[in-house]
Amino acid sequence: MRSRKTFTLVFAGSTLLTVAAYATPGPQRMVAPKLYGLTEIADGVYTDDPSKAAQEMLLISQANAKVKAFFGALETTPRYVLCTTMMCEKAFGKNNRIAVTYGWHAIHLPPRGANDPHLGQILLTHERVHSELHKRWGASELWDAKFPTWFDEGLASYLSGDDRLRLDYSDKDIQWISHARRIYSWGSFIQERGWADAYGAATAYVTRIQAKAGEKGLHELIDRTIKGEDFDAVLADLMRDNRS
Ligand SMILES: [Zn+2]
Structure with missing residues (x-):
């Protein structure tokens, strides 16, 4: 009985923790962007404004071309979260200041980059260089x-x-x-x-x-x-x- 009760408590506790984690704005939400109103416009590419999908995909491919010109074949396929509004930005715990790479797995682009093709391409190239370099160096080495x-x-x-x-x-x-x-x-x-x-x-x-x-x-x-x-x-x- 006791162990069953303990299990139930632990299970309930961890479920609550999980719920709390996803209820709190932050980058952990990049695991499931669709839950926060984003649309998947291509495999692993999410945005809050799918009407701009063509421009957003062009930005990513232009950035990737620059990174390929240096590294050759790309070794990573990061998930992209592109926010065009502050509402989206805040859902992921961000404040429109910076773009971020998480390991080599995910890249977040803030509205000031998503709404400005020139800056957007710079930020996406910058973050994609990180993801390629981090993969080659290995995550632990970064620390x-x-x-x-x-x-x-x-x-x-x-x-x-x-x-x-x-x-x-x-x-x-x-x-x-x-x-x-x-x-x-x-x-x-x-x-x-x-x-x-x-x-x-x-x-x-x-x-x-x-x-x-x-x-x-x-x-x-x-x-x-x-x-x-x-x-x-x-x-x-x-x-x-x-x-x-
Ligand atoms: Zn950087």
């Missing part, structure tokens, strides 16, 4: 300093052609952002000097690597670190003047 966050953000911004950022950052600025190594410390760099400087300096750093070693060098940095070499050692190798 340690092995693959620095400045490179993750810098590469995403560089490949998205983010024209909101300036790139004329000094050695001192690059030095500053090179300390942004972990995903959970990125916010403190944004807080310190603002998002434009954090993303701008990270992008300027990636641009410097590209100028020195080419996109081939960026690939080499990613590929060698995936195989277990130390990121900083490979980077130093790429940036040497007399590299043979």
Whole structure:
């Protein structure tokens, strides 16, 4: 009896927790976007405004083409949630400030991107670069300093052609952002000097690597670190003047 009662209580409790989780606005709702009024306009692509489906799918395919141009064949098929209104945005616990990638599984685009094709393409490209890089690096690696966050953000911004950022950052600025190594410390760099400087300096750093070693060098940095070499050692190798 006792165990049955315990089971019932635990079951009732976990059901309540599940109900509470989905009743509370937040990204967990991306598991079942249709429950919150979104329409699936293509496999795994959800929006609150299916009348814009053609434009939304074009944005995704243009972003994917840019990411493919760098990575080659794409390894991920993230779910997309595109919100064109604040009502949708709030249902997923967002405030129209940023686009987000969850691991390599899901991408959320806020109204300011969904309603502005130019910005929308930049944001979708940026997030899709994250999903491809996160898949190649492996999720657990993102939480340690092995693959620095400045490179993750810098590469995403560089490949998205983010024209909101300036790139004329000094050695001192690059030095500053090179300390942004972990995903959970990125916010403190944004807080310190603002998002434009954090993303701008990270992008300027990636641009410097590209100028020195080419996109081939960026690939080499990613590929060698995936195989277990130390990121900083490979980077130093790429940036040497007399590299043979
Ligand atoms: Zn990012």
